[in-house]
Each structure stands twice: as C-alpha cells, then as structure tokens.
Amino acid sequence: MLGYTITQWLFGILSFLAIMFALMVVFTRNPVNSVLYLVLTFFCIAGHYLLLNAQFLAVVHIVVYAGAIMVLFLFIIMLMNLNADTEPRKHIVTRVIAGVVGGVLLFVVVGALKGAEQLQIVQGGASQIGLVKNLGKVLFSEFLFPFEIASILLLAALVGAIMIGKRDTNINLK
Amino acid sequence: MLNGIPINFYIMLSAVLFIIGVVGVMARRNAIIIFMCIELMLNAVNLLLVAFSTLHNDASGQVFVFFIMAVAAAEVAVGLAILSMVYRNFKTIDIDLLSRLKN
Structure with missing residues (x-):
C-alpha cells in the first residue's frame, strides 16, 4: 500500500488519532467530554504499546489509566456537578499566549532534532522484552x-x- | 526502513503530546482539567520510554514505565482527595480564584 507496511500505516493512524483526541481534551469546554476524550487518547497510546510489542504495559495501561484513574476523575467531576456552563474560562489573551508558547516549544524541540541521526529504527514485533x-x-x-x-x-x-x-x-x- | 518506524517519529509524537499537555495546563482554569493534562504529559514521556526500551532491547525502560504508572496512580488519588476537600470548603476549583492560599 503506497510503499508503506501495515505497521507504518497503524503508527500513522494511531498517532493522528492520539493527537486529535489530546487536542480535544484541551479544547472541549465540558469537563465530562474532556475525560472521555482523554480515555480515547489513552486507548491510542495503548495501541502504540502493542505496536512496540510491549503487551504487558498495554494491558496495564488500559486497566490502570482507562479503567481506574479516569473513572476516579469522572466520579469526582460528577460529584462536583461540573458542566460547560460552570466551566471557568481564561482571558482570551492568556489562551493566545499559551498557544504561542506551546508553538515555540514545539519549534525548539523539532529544531533540536533537526540534526539527529535518522537511521535508527524501532522494529515492530521483533523485540521480546515487553x-x-x-x-x-x-x-x-x-x-x-x-x-x-x-x-x-x-x-x-x-x-x-x-x-x-x-x-x-x-x-x-x- | 522496510519494516520499522524511525525513532524520530516517536520523539515527535511524544513531543507533540507533551506540548498539548503544557498548553492545556496554561490555558485552562479548571483544576481537574489541569490534572488531566499532567496525566497526558506523563503518558507522552511513558510512550517515549517504551519506544527507546524497544529500540535498545533493554527491559529497564518498561519497568520504569510500570513504576511511573504506580506513582501516577498514587498522585491522582491524593490530588483528587485534596481537590474534593477544596471544593467542599470553597465551592469552586477555579485555580485563578484559589491562587491566594487564604480566605
């Protein structure tokens, strides 16, 4: 398929979904929806673990994070009866500054990796340590x-x- | 390059997830959402640790991720207990209103 293997396709799809859901966590107003998007992000990260053949960590990640920690978050949010109407919002200037700072940070990290070695490969499925x-x-x-x-x-x-x-x-x- | 994924892609993905978490901490006022963004940052670091442990064929990285999960669970339990106590006393978890640490 277009010169890419199944592993590479799965990596691309999972990465896209993880980043999209992570963005939704930050930009959704309703805290309950935020928690649910974070659960979906964690499932995508568990998929990445499976792709790296870290099966034990994938299962533990789903059980501990999606199963226990996120249920705790959801429980507390519902206990406090938070929803989109009660959600406090920062001033627009603060949010724009946060976005700019994040963009600059990303620019610095990408720039630092510019000269890094490109040839190292993570072999999907070859490693047995997970x-x-x-x-x-x-x-x-x-x-x-x-x-x-x-x-x-x-x-x-x-x-x-x-x-x-x-x-x-x-x-x-x- | 036929079968694998370059480690650089994992570094990029982790950096993007981490920075989304950083932006979330800076841009939101709800303390619970800030907690969740911190969890997102922890998971970005975990993903990179697993990627490098697979790359170097060394199990220590994955054991570290296991311990990070245990510490994160403890942190969330205590943090959410503190937040629910704060909500009970002040009826808000807006960090801009709680920033003075006094009544």
Missing part, C-alpha cells in the same frame, strides 16, 4: 527493592487520601 515473562523476570530480580518501595508508596497514598478526604477534619490529638 512480554510478561521477560518483564516479570527483570521486575522481580533487578528491580525487587523499588517494587516493594512502590507498594509502600501506594499504601501511604491510600492512607493520605482517606485522611484528607474525611469530612471531620477536627482531629483531637489529645
């Missing part, structure tokens, strides 16, 4: 200690979220 077996071996041998620390971090976050979110904040220390 499979659960290989990643598990690395995670539970080389990165065992950080893994345990991460569990303590999650426990601390759990306790902290409950403490902060409690309705009665007048804790008697005596």
Whole structure:
C-alpha cells in the first residue's frame, strides 16, 4: 500500500488519532467530554504499546489509566456537578499566549532534532522484552527493592487520601 | 526502513503530546482539567520510554514505565482527595480564584 507496511500505516493512524483526541481534551469546554476524550487518547497510546510489542504495559495501561484513574476523575467531576456552563474560562489573551508558547516549544524541540541521526529504527514485533515473562523476570530480580518501595508508596497514598478526604477534619490529638 | 518506524517519529509524537499537555495546563482554569493534562504529559514521556526500551532491547525502560504508572496512580488519588476537600470548603476549583492560599 503506497510503499508503506501495515505497521507504518497503524503508527500513522494511531498517532493522528492520539493527537486529535489530546487536542480535544484541551479544547472541549465540558469537563465530562474532556475525560472521555482523554480515555480515547489513552486507548491510542495503548495501541502504540502493542505496536512496540510491549503487551504487558498495554494491558496495564488500559486497566490502570482507562479503567481506574479516569473513572476516579469522572466520579469526582460528577460529584462536583461540573458542566460547560460552570466551566471557568481564561482571558482570551492568556489562551493566545499559551498557544504561542506551546508553538515555540514545539519549534525548539523539532529544531533540536533537526540534526539527529535518522537511521535508527524501532522494529515492530521483533523485540521480546515487553512480554510478561521477560518483564516479570527483570521486575522481580533487578528491580525487587523499588517494587516493594512502590507498594509502600501506594499504601501511604491510600492512607493520605482517606485522611484528607474525611469530612471531620477536627482531629483531637489529645 | 522496510519494516520499522524511525525513532524520530516517536520523539515527535511524544513531543507533540507533551506540548498539548503544557498548553492545556496554561490555558485552562479548571483544576481537574489541569490534572488531566499532567496525566497526558506523563503518558507522552511513558510512550517515549517504551519506544527507546524497544529500540535498545533493554527491559529497564518498561519497568520504569510500570513504576511511573504506580506513582501516577498514587498522585491522582491524593490530588483528587485534596481537590474534593477544596471544593467542599470553597465551592469552586477555579485555580485563578484559589491562587491566594487564604480566605
């Protein structure tokens, strides 16, 4: 097909969709629609992971991000009853300045990559390191200690979220 | 060039996604949307880490992405708890109104 392989077509389509949905996240007024577009962006990124043969991360990404974190966002937004009418908007000058700054930042990054080596290739499907077996071996041998620390971090976050979110904040220390 | 995708394309894609997140943080006033844009930036970085880990055939990059996901989950849980507490006390999550850190 026009000299491109299936992998390259999929990369192009997924990249286009991811960028479009990411733009919609920023430019939609209704916060609920924003969350849904962000979920679609995350599905596109999970597709990229599959294209890179990082199957474990693709599944974890969908389960953790699209499944857990985004549901949390949606829950909080619906709890606060936010919609397009209550959405505060920045002044038009601020938004134009934000766009200009973003454009300049993109220009700098693209300019910095101008002289970079062009020949390096990511081989789609050739790499085996993203499979659960290989990643598990690395995670539970080389990165065992950080893994345990991460569990303590999650426990601390759990306790902290409950403490902060409690309705009665007048804790008697005596 | 027959089968693969140049790493430059992944760098470009990640840069574009990251900058969309940066613009979102600067252009929106709703604190929850700003949180979501930060998530978008984290995911752009994650995508680049996975691309480079596949390129160099090194599993450390993907393990790093796994840890970043765990830290992001913790951050979102605490951040949203703080935001819901702020909303309960001030009845708004507009960051321009909350910028003074006092009543």
